Amino acid sequence: MTAETIIQSLASGLLMGLLYGLIAVGLALIFGLMDVVNFAHGEFLMIAMYATFFLFAFFAIDPLLAAPLVAAALFVFGAVVYLLIVRFAVRAKANAGMVQIFSTFGLAIVMRGVAQFFFTPDYRSVPHSWLGGKTISLGGIFLPQPQLVGAAVSIAAFGALYFFIHRTDFGRALEATREDAGAVALVGIDKNRVFALGWGLGAALVGLAGAIMSIFFYIYPDVGASFALIAYVTVALGGFGSVFGAFAGGIIVGLVEASTALILPPSLKSVGIYAVYLLVVFVRPRGLFGSM
Amino acid sequence: MDSEFASRRRRELIIAFCLAAIAAVVPLFVKDVYVQNIMVLTLMWGALSQSWNILSGYCGQISLGHALYFGIGAYTTTLLFTKFGVLPWFGMLGGGVISGIIAMALGYPCFRLRGHYFVIATIVIAEIGLLLFHNWDWAGAALGIDIPVRGDSWLKFQFTRSKLPYFYFALGLACVAWFVTWWLEDSKWGYWWRAVKDNPEAAESLGVVVFNSKMGAAAVSAFLVAVGGSFYAQFVSYIDPESVMGFQFSLLMALPAVLGGIGTLWGPLLGAVILIPLTELTRSFIGGSGRGVDLIVYGGLIVAISLARPQGLVGLFAPKRKEAAR
Secondary structure, eight states: OOHHHHHHHHHHHHHHHHHHHHHHHHHHHHHHHHSOOOTTHHHHHHHHHHHHHHHHHHHOOOHHHHHHHHHHHHHHHHHHHIIIIIHHHTTOSSSHHHHHHHHHHHHHHHHHHHHHHHHOSOOBOOOSOSSTTOEEEETTEEEEHHHHHHHHHHHHHHHHHHHHHHHSHHHHHHHHHHHOHHHHHHTTOOHHHHHHHHHHHHHHHHHHHHHHHHHHSOBOTTHHHHHHHHHHHHHHHTOTTOHHHHHHHHHHHHHHHHHHHHHSOGGGHHHHHHHHHHHHHHHSTTOSSOOO | OHHHHHHHHHHHHHHHHHHHHHHHHHHHHOOOHHHHHHHHHHHHHHHHHHHHHIIIIISOOOOSOTHHHHHHHHHHHHHHHHHHOOOHHHHHHHHHHHHHHHHHHHHHHHTTOOHHHHHHHHHHHHHHHHHHHHTOGGGTGGGOEEOOOOOSBTTTTBOSSOSHHHHHHHHHHHHHHHHHHHHHHTSHHHHHHHHHHHOHHHHHHTTOOHHHHHHHHHHHHHHHHHHHHHHHHHHHSEEOHHHHHSHHHHHHHHHHHHHHOTTOSSHHHHHHHHHHHHHHHHHHHHTGGGTTHHHHHHHHHHHHHHHHOTTOTHHHHOHHHHHHHO
């Protein structure tokens, strides 16, 4: 193992980590807002990937151009999921924690079933997009262009999110609702609207990630499952609900995955991520950047 | 008041006995192999869900990683039998004990975690187990292990001609899981668990050793699930990591309890009786072209039940009795 291989894999790990952060941030946003873990988050990613695929297959729209469209579609989808399912799940009087987990889990299973039914379990890919398969050489280190662009999009999205939360009225309403949902009602903010918009925003962010992922990853009904687990780990590492914890968590996960792949057989690369999750929560039961 | 409680417990025991007796004679009349197969699976998932319910329902520690214990049970029996010729009965016991010990070893750090951190830890640990078995060459790695057929016998727990022995074992397992739950419900452990579930801080202050009671629940639950896993390996006579330790098994153990009523005595069995035949029937009626319809059906059912009847379906059958149990 030369220094070059190590730098090479850490660099790709960093890029992948930034994408993991983008995949996970919607989950963190929703959790921070209303203490709900969306167990269908991976399936949100899956439908975003399919949407990108079909836009490419039918209208020859490149995934990069499709990304904003997919994000917009996912925004609507996320808001609808909140209004139709989650809104009722959080009202449950009996077994509240369980209802939350299983209502979104049930949704995840339905979404996988629908994908299998309509799209078949076949693996699909976007065959020749603008960036697909291209690499760029930076001082002897080869970086895949799709991941590079993905990392740039991720950083931009986190920047925009920061601006949005701190500088806009809706962002402030979001912050206020997350601090005290009861009190915001007194100042005339409709809690349900804020929650629905929060779900929309969270879904739009994972939609953005899905559009980019579809450039270099196979698309199939179960694709969400493994990324969802990584997203939970990312969010938990960052401390549930901390949006910028998700950013840091993503980078850590990407680097850990790349280093594990250097030491262990590639099929075990996720073991490193999971082990780091366990180590972190055993030492700090509320994640690295979690408060309380 | 006490006597009323005692008579309710006695009545439950009698009902269970009658149901078991009825179930025992059903396959004598229903000879169709396909239907018998569904009955075996229903009883098995009922038993597994009942075991899962001990830790997740009564004690409130929602585990979505019980596939780990299921897989350990299946692998222990199969490896001992194929590599060393140890009879599956010992493997079953051994797998149960190993799982119980592992559950406590994992519980030691995990039970400090709360809520989602705990749930995700259980998923992650089971996933690590799955990946390790995937890469463990001696245990067949990703290819899995075929259990060689050595002729029909109770000793080797193999039956090629008839499903009946499997049926009776599964029925026995469901009865044991039910009885253990019934017995624990009214033991000091049962009361501790409910206290821990409702309010761990208050339980601690009243002298309940929260940590130990979670450990006890985990051990019992893992032991029974591993026995179920051993049985499953014998029943399908071929195992690989994905088919005994995949995440879907963790989910399938939870769903009947969720459907029937989490943390209730009858919920898991009721849920299994509804869910498993429904899944199998949709799968075979809609057939290969409609793959995924079974997922849509039971995913939709889970969403509907969680939203409309979070306490599960069991209350519909005996609303009064449930009230008395509180």
